[in-house]
Amino acid sequence: MFKSVHDKPGKASDMTVFVNGAETAAWNGETVASVLLRAPGAERRSTVSGEPRLPYCQMGVCFECLVIVDGVASTQGCLVPVAPGMRIESQHGPREISK
Amino acid sequence: MDCDVIVIGAGVVGAALAYGLARKGRSVVVLDGADRDLRAARANFGLIWVQGKGSDAPAYSALTRQSSDLWPGFLNELSNISTSRVDYARPGGLVYCLSEMEYANRHAVNERTHNQGAQADTEMVSRVQLERMLPAVTLGPDVVGASYCRLDGHVNPLQLLAALHRAIAALGGKILFRNPIDRIMPVSGGFRVSVSDGTLQAPRVVVAAGLATPGLTEPLGLAMPLKSERGQILVTERVAPILPFPASGLRQSADGTVMIGATNEKIADTAVTAASATKLAQRATRIIPALGSARLVRQWAGLRVLPLDKTPIYAESSDHPGLFAVACHSGVTLAAAHTDVIAPAIANGRLPDDLAPFSNGRFNVQKCA
Ligand SMILES: Cc1cc2nc3c(=O)[nH]c(=O)nc-3n(C[C@H](O)[C@H](O)[C@H](O)COP(=O)(O)OP(=O)(O)OC[C@H]3O[C@@H](n4cnc5c(N)ncnc54)[C@H](O)[C@@H]3O)c2cc1C
Ligand code: FES
Numbered sequence: 001m002f003k004s005v006h007d008k009p010g011k012a013s014d015m016t017v018f019v020n021g022a023e024t025a026a027w028n029g030e031t032v033a034s035v036l037l038r039a040p041g042a043e044r045r046s047t048v049s050g051e052p053r054l055p056y057c058q059m060g061v062c063f064e065c066l067v068i069v070d071g072v073a074s075t076q077g078c079l080v081p082v083a084p085g086m087r088i089e090s091q092h093g094p095r096e097i098s099k
Numbered sequence: 100m101d102c103d104v105i106v107i108g109a110g111v112v113g114a115a116l117a118y119g120l121a122r123k124g125r126s127v128v129v130l131d132g133a134d135r136d137l138r139a140a141r142a143n144f145g146l147i148w149v150q151g152k153g154s155d156a157p158a159y160s161a162l163t164r165q166s167s168d169l170w171p172g173f174l175n176e177l178s179n180i181s182t183s184r185v186d187y188a189r190p191g192g193l194v195y196c197l198s199e200m201e202y203a204n205r206h207a208v209n210e211r212t213h214n215q216g217a218q219a220d221t222e223m224v225s226r227v228q229l230e231r232m233l234p235a236v237t238l239g240p241d242v243v244g245a246s247y248c249r250l251d252g253h254v255n256p257l258q259l260l261a262a263l264h265r266a267i268a269a270l271g272g273k274i275l276f277r278n279p280i281d282r283i284m285p286v287s288g289g290f291r292v293s294v295s296d297g298t299l300q301a302p303r304v305v306v307a308a309g310l311a312t313p314g315l316t317e318p319l320g321l322a323m324p325l326k327s328e329r330g331q332i333l334v335t336e337r338v339a340p341i342l343p344f345p346a347s348g349l350r351q352s353a354d355g356t357v358m359i360g361a362t363n364e365k366i367a368d369t370a371v372t373a374a375s376a377t378k379l380a381q382r383a384t385r386i387i388p389a390l391g392s393a394r395l396v397r398q399w400a401g402l403r404v405l406p407l408d409k410t411p412i413y414a415e416s417s418d419h420p421g422l423f424a425v426a427c428h429s430g431v432t433l434a435a436a437h438t439d440v441i442a443p444a445i446a447n448g449r450l451p452d453d454l455a456p457f458s459n460g461r462f463n464v465q466k467c468a
Contacts, residue, residue, distance in 0.1 A: 098389050
């Protein structure tokens with residue numbers, strides 16, 4: 001998919017995050033949604049149509065970027081900056097509310 | 100004449116009537132208003148609700164039960180004709196009681212309704228019983244119990260409205276949106292209204308324009324005493340199924356969103372307020388504390404269409420035969436009765452005597468049918 005503009009040969013990334021367990025390079029100031037756009041297999045399934053979805057509006061209105069971030073489901077990935085070691089997992093159903 | 104019946108208002112009331120008329124083979128044209136009109140049909144909570152309804156008005160209570168029983172067959176046919184999906188379920192419904200006093204009051208409402216001869220279909224359930232009915236949640240400490248009516252259900256009201264619109268078209272009816280009518284002109288053999296590209300004439304007119312109804316019928320001497328009441332609703336993000344029963348003020352849609360509502364406010368605009376959002380969220384989290392972790396995605400307000408005594412008005416003009424007016428709260432609940440009972444009566448040209456308790460004459464106003 002996409003490639004980060006910071007991703008230049010010979011230049012190290014700022015941090016590593018985990019997308020569905022896979023180590024993924026990330027840069028300061030980018031959002032979880034931008035990582036999702038370049039990580040393979042990082043789409044979620046729409047709970048309505050069952051279709052695969054990726055972040056769309058990048059500004060918090062479309063909810064296409066819902067993802068599990070450090071265990072918190074239904075997080076809008078486009079509103080959350082990355083942090084070193086962050087665990088990002090695709091969400092395939094509606095969020096579970098704890099009992 | 101351009102058609103058999105003109106229906107003014109394509110909300111859930113006008114649309115259910117127009118669909119019922121079309122099913123009876125009448126040619127109908129439905130005229131709807133301006134973009135910024137009030138539309139309870141697009142702002143409501145989606146309950147098909149029997150318990151407590153008409154607890155002081157036996158005819159209303161009976162009509163509500165009848166409609167609730169007609170709903171499954173009504174929806175089945177509507178889904179087929181409109182080829183649309185409409186989420187509907189009738190698992191029975193709850194009214195949560197958050198204190199001994201609420202429990203006692205609720206019990207009294209049920210007794211009153213049953214004493215009027217309605218079949219005993221509502222029972223009080225204890226907290227322990229409730230816990231068994233709702234295995235996916237932990238109830239808040241204030242929950243004492245609930246009343247449960249096995250007839251209650253819920254529907255996606257926007258899908259319902261869209262299906263009615265599609266079914267009208269499928270049966271050969273026409274809906275003209277953005278076609279506000281400023282007045283109804285009696286002409287020989289019927290009525291005339293102006294539409295955007297000319298005029299339309301029909302022997303019968305049904306006014307179902309929500310809160311705008313009196314403004315159209317009163318110049319013709321047909322009084323429709325209505326008041327409005329604001330209701331605000333909150334909606335959460337979609338979450339996994341936790342609420343198998345719709346409740347008064349708290350239901351989970353088939354898509355997973357949790358709807359929380361609705362306030363009862365004597366205010367005539369559709370603004371939303373933080374105070375009401377707080378009140379609604381507080382009560383919902385007293386019932387199910389875990390809802391506090393669900394994200395709210397929308398809040399809106401609508402105005403209820405309330406006859407002064409809350410009972411529906413089915414009126415026909417004596418001065419102008421062929422002029423009918425319908426206004427009610429709970430137009431979703433009554434949609435099946437409107438299609439299967441009221442529309443056929445209008446198609447026959449007369450409201451039958453057993454609908455007399457719903458006439459506008461009951462208000463003892465100067466002019467009445
Ligand atoms: C907050 C809230 C919650 C509710 N919850 C429930 C519930 O859970 N269950 C239930 O059964 N009911 C519920 N209701 C009630 C239900 O929504 C109403 O009874 C119903 O929608 C009324 O529909 P209507 O078609 O009469 O009015 P509206 O939806 O207001 O439609 C009136 C239509 O008439 C049109 N119109 C107006 N003036 C003109 C004109 N001059 N010319 C042409 N067209 C015109 C408008 O454009 C509009 O489309 C609720 C209502 C509210 C506000
Ligand atoms: S991408 Fe649209 S809300 Fe996040």
